[in-house]
Amino acid sequence: MRNHYDHSFGGRDSQQVGDQILRYFEELFSLEMPLGKMMKMMPGMVKFALRGPDCRRDLLRFAPQMGPMIAQAMGIRGKDKEAGG
Amino acid sequence: MKAQAVRKGLVEKIPVPERMFFFRSCVASNKYPGIETGAVDALKILGVEMVETDDQTCCGGFVTFANVAAPTASMPAVARNLSLAEERDLDVCVVCNGCWTFLNEFAHFMNGNQEVKKAINMMLGMMGRSFKGTSGVYHVAELFYRLKDCLTEKVAGSRPLKGLRVATHYGCHYLNSGKYTAIDDPFYPTFIEELVEIMGGTNVWYEANRECCGTGFSQVINNKEVSYDHTEMKLDSLQAVDPDFTVVICPYCFTQLDRMQQQLHYRRGKEYDLPVVHISQLVGLALGVPTKRLAFDAHMGGRAKLGQVLKHFD
Amino acid sequence: MEERLEDWSKDFYERWKPIAMGFVNEAEKCLGCGKCTGQCPAAAVTPTYNPRKIIRDLNMGNIKRVVSSIELWQCFFCGGCYAACPMDINFPFFIFMLRLAAMSEGFGWEDVKRMEGYAEEEYLPKGITVTTRERNPYILENRPEIKEIRTRAGLEPKRKVTPRALAEINMISDLSGMTAFMKKIGGVPVYDCSRCDAEIERKCKEKVRPKKVGRIRTHDRYYNYGLPGGGGD
Numbered sequence: 001m002r003n004h005y006d007h008s009f010g011g012r013d014s015q016q017v018g019d020q021i022l023r024y025f026e027e028l029f030s031l032e033m034p035l036g037k038m039m040k041m042m043p044g045m046v047k048f049a050l051r052g053p054d055c056r057r058d059l060l061r062f063a064p065q066m067g068p069m070i071a072q073a074m075g076i077r078g079k080d081k082e083a084g085g
Numbered sequence: 086m087k088a089q090a091v092r093k094g095l096v097e098k099i100p101v102p103e104r105m106f107f108f109r110s111c112v113a114s115n116k117y118p119g120i121e122t123g124a125v126d127a128l129k130i131l132g133v134e135m136v137e138t139d140d141q142t143c144c145g146g147f148v149t150f151a152n153v154a155a156p157t158a159s160m161p162a163v164a165r166n167l168s169l170a171e172e173r174d175l176d177v178c179v180v181c182n183g184c185w186t187f188l189n190e191f192a193h194f195m196n197g198n199q200e201v202k203k204a205i206n207m208m209l210g211m212m213g214r215s216f217k218g219t220s221g222v223y224h225v226a227e228l229f230y231r232l233k234d235c236l237t238e239k240v241a242g243s244r245p246l247k248g249l250r251v252a253t254h255y256g257c258h259y260l261n262s263g264k265y266t267a268i269d270d271p272f273y274p275t276f277i278e279e280l281v282e283i284m285g286g287t288n289v290w291y292e293a294n295r296e297c298c299g300t301g302f303s304q305v306i307n308n309k310e311v312s313y314d315h316t317e318m319k320l321d322s323l324q325a326v327d328p329d330f331t332v333v334i335c336p337y338c339f340t341q342l343d344r345m346q347q348q349l350h351y352r353r354g355k356e357y358d359l360p361v362v363h364i365s366q367l368v369g370l371a372l373g374v375p376t377k378r379l380a381f382d383a384h385m386g387g388r389a390k391l392g393q394v395l396k397h398f399d
Numbered sequence: 400m401e402e403r404l405e406d407w408s409k410d411f412y413e414r415w416k417p418i419a420m421g422f423v424n425e426a427e428k429c430l431g432c433g434k435c436t437g438q439c440p441a442a443a444v445t446p447t448y449n450p451r452k453i454i455r456d457l458n459m460g461n462i463k464r465v466v467s468s469i470e471l472w473q474c475f476f477c478g479g480c481y482a483a484c485p486m487d488i489n490f491p492f493f494i495f496m497l498r499l500a501a502m503s504e505g506f507g508w509e510d511v512k513r514m515e516g517y518a519e520e521e522y523l524p525k526g527i528t529v530t531t532r533e534r535n536p537y538i539l540e541n542r543p544e545i546k547e548i549r550t551r552a553g554l555e556p557k558r559k560v561t562p563r564a565l566a567e568i569n570m571i572s573d574l575s576g577m578t579a580f581m582k583k584i585g586g587v588p589v590y591d592c593s594r595c596d597a598e599i600e601r602k603c604k605e606k607v608r609p610k611k612v613g614r615i616r617t618h619d620r621y622y623n624y625g626l627p628g629g630g631g632d
Binding site (some may be wrong): 003005006009010012013015018020021022023024025026028029037040041043044045047048051052054055058 | 406407408411414415418419420440460461462463464466467468496499500503504505506562563566568569570572574575578579617619621623
Binding site for chain 2 (some may be wrong): 410421442444466468473475476478479483488491498499507515517518526528535537542549552559560561564565574581584
């Protein structure tokens with residue numbers, strides 16, 4: 001006997017829906033900083049920097065810490081390429 | 086007053102500093118400023134000076150639990166607001182149940198999860214800030230209770246609320262989310278009643294005392310009828326005992342109980358005459374803060390009775 | 400509404416726990432005692448809302464029923480369930496997370512769209528999530544403007560938030576994906592009640608459900624836990 005809400009899930013069963021939801025939460029709560037995610041943050045940082053000289057100063061002071069983060073993100077990318085990904 | 090479940094151990098842990106960071110409430114600032122002036126002035130008389138800054142923004146609780154801001158977005162904002170108090174080496178005083186719950190829960194979460202805290206500090210680093218988690222967040226109501234000896238001293242002999250019948254409404258978030266961290270029992274709280282008695286007032290019980298105010302957080306926006314039903318039940322119960330003041334400890338409850346009286350009159354023909362007051366305004370009145378300072382002209386509900394009651398003071 | 404037992408995702412909750420980073424705790428400890436539901440203000444006014452049933456479905460992995468339900472969105476967020484719970488289950492957080500899950504599956508966008516304006520028009524541009532504007536004609540006629548009230552109370556006529564603070568919260572919103580998210584859902588306009596007419600009233604009462612939010616196709620929600628007026632499954 002079908003449930004009346006089944007059609008909203010496009011034929012997927014609870015296991016599949018559950019998997020998708022878990023993947024969504026994994027992404028949402030991930031603390032990892034892959035390159036793609038970092039690139040998406042750039043516009044926000046630029047916007048902040050443009051808001052005033054004190055904003056620029058604080059952001060630039062932080063810049064040295066970003067170096068290793070970017071390197072690590074690109075390092076991960078490199079590994080993926082080696083693995084044929 | 087019969088039994089008391091107030092957690093004396095927790096009360097004693099609340100600090101009594103000379104200065105505290107005053108966390109402005111969105112609802113209070115833009116709808117009921119008397120809540121803020123009352124808190125600042127009353128605490129000053131009781132020996133605690135409030136420090137404020139225009140750098141402080143909304144706690145973020147509303148947009149978070151409305152599911153518009155994910156926790157990943159609002160947690161850094163909490164860390165940022167608290168860092169303002171930390172850099173001044175101050176603890177935080179809030180006037181709202183929602184702010185208290187939200188700031189405490191998220192700060193507690195960050196303090197218990199070093200990886201998350203590190204990631205958030207990375208973001209704060211970009212704006213030249215850092216969050217250590219060292220500032221405590223305290224509700225003005227629990228601060229008043231902590232300072233009750235000083236309050237008793239200040240009102241000694243004068244019993245400023247004498248003759249006034251006061252109904253209490255603790256609201257939900259302070260006592261419920263604070264199941265183990267608030268200073269009183271969620272189902273049988275008495276600390277506000279104790280303060281009312283210290284100030285000379287008479288507590289009146291009503292059946293819906295521990296009921297939620299009815300906003301239901303977003304229900305008042307998304308499912309209005311349900312919110313009206315619940316608040317109607319609450320206000321009916323209050324009107325049946327006809328208190329001079331209904332004292333609340335949260336601006337959101339305040340807004341609901343204050344403004345719904347007119348809405349229910351307009352929509353359902355109900356008649357209510359219930360002045361609502363925040364604990365900070367009530368303590369302010371008892372300590373002699375002028376009524377002009379407490380912004381009673383912002384109040385919508387129970388204006389007829391409010392006029393009468395305020396004559397008691399000026 | 401018979402449930403298809405073989406359709407449940409039995410390990411869902413166990414797999415969810417580590418991902419949720421401790422935001423949700425120990426639903427498996429639920430005794431099914433019902434104290435949560437007994438004191439619940441939402442259950443009192445919307446009889447099909449039942450926290451005990453929702454947490455049971457979460458534990459059993461009956462995910463589809465929870466996320467497609469309208470009951471999930473009826474919670475008052477009061478926390479009374481947590482206060483009453485002998486096992487200290489922080490149920491409001493479950494509701495909060497399950498709503499995010501429901502949104503990722505296309506449910507609940509009518510409600511979220513109505514709330515989006517608070518972030519877009521108030522929190523992000525001004526740093527304060529409550530407007531100074533009043534829409535209720537009764538208030539407009541019977542109460543002075545907030546700047547006058549504040550001035551009489553000895554405050555600045557307008558609460559200020561520094562431009563620097565706004566820059567910071569906006570960067571937080573940009574970096575965390577909140578801004579992009581908001582652009583995706585858009586919001587619904589908030590109408591001025593003092594200028595209400597039949598057309599505006601109709602639009603105001605309607606809960607507009609977008610057909611799509613980004614790539615997510617949206618769906619209606621159902622009464623999955625009982626009949627709206629009360630009564631059994």
